[in-house]
Amino acid sequence: MHIENADAFTWLEEAIGRSLRFDAVIIDFPDPSNFSIGKLYSTSFYEKLRRVLRPEAVISIQCTSPLAARKSFWCIEETLRATGYGTLPYHVYVPSFGEWGFILASPSPAFLSGVTTGPLPAGLRYLTDETHRAAFQFPPDMAQLPAGVNRLNNQVLVRHFEEEWGRYE
Template sequence: MSDSLLFHPTPDVVYGFPHASLLARVDSPYQRIEVWETRQLGRLFTLDGRPMTSTGDEFIYHECMVHPAALAHPAPKAALVLGGGDGGAARQLLAHPGIERIVVAELDEQVVRLTREYLPDVHGGAFDDARVELVIGDAAHYVAAAADAQSMQFDLIVFDVTPPDSPAAGLYTTAFYGQLKRVMSPTAAVSIHLGSPYFHAGRIAGLLDDLRRAFAVVRNMSTFIPLYGSLWMMATASDTLDPAALTADDVTARLAARRIDALKHYSAATHAGLFAASPSASGKLGQFLKPAR
């Protein structure tokens, strides 16, 4: 039986997919998880009615969330994925041959179970790789314990969690960024998704203000993601690394050196464009951004 799958990024906006079929629904202790089949983007899953990822376009989001920061780092060995229960970020990180350990700290084991079963193209078997460690539980608790134990430092951190008005709210704070810095190596970088400048401008500006209070180098990225119905903004944050400073030649050389050649969206040719916000998107944010001190 088919139905219309509709999303409401704001009270005044609606978009979606007609003739969608619901394949699975689970109410976990944290959220409602649904898996859908659509004609446009294949299989996708939602959390509490929000679109998360689809087999048809997941590579856009996951490649941009991983490779700009990973290539800016000279030799990333350890990565932490906050959330990321669908395995897509881990799959992209595994493309870097120097990676020795990836910790995926996912709150909800039902997300992992359902996406492993219904969206195998997204994770690509990442959780079966010996370098990937899946930790089920609150990512904030994992980071706090790792910081106290001084057991691990990470070169890359991928913020692959739900938006701030969700169970992940406590992760989008300067206090948590301070905790993160305790488990980051001196040349580490964070990748974080922010939202749509057309739907969430005020929220994005607040997130950027907090990131700039916590990190010395914060760079915006943006690209269109069909599942999210809009241009989507992300950012990298670090005290030392600046992915925006990489030239096309730099990206070409580093992709070649690491033998990464099967990407579908991110490339040397598109790298600079990710960091070049359009005037209209910048204008949406401008009214909310605090003036530089």
């Protein structure tokens, strides 16, 4: 495993130039509260990311709360799909954050099949078959809705995020 802590756009350009390839990428960016961060959730970023992924790579992305920021969450998912990724959104309760959402994505959508139904490894402390299945089911107040695609020239995600989280200020 290798951890990078750098400007993601710049680092991706360098990785592309060095022909680096990855099997898995875990993305834990700050929430898209401004345009500088919003670009990291854009079609441009995900297209660059695809260039450093192996065909059967998997990405895990922190995507804000599908309960508190429903449009923001689904905008990220819609943006990934618009750039050709297969997606598998899920949510869990995180004690310090509340209901929180994530997306598994892959340039090979078929590679994600079986994730929601496959057997879990033995000896897990917290994850059960029941909680695993529930993570991929969204109740009506978190259900998918059209939210638009986040592009560098529209930054719709930042506007959604400001509107949704602004209610809590």
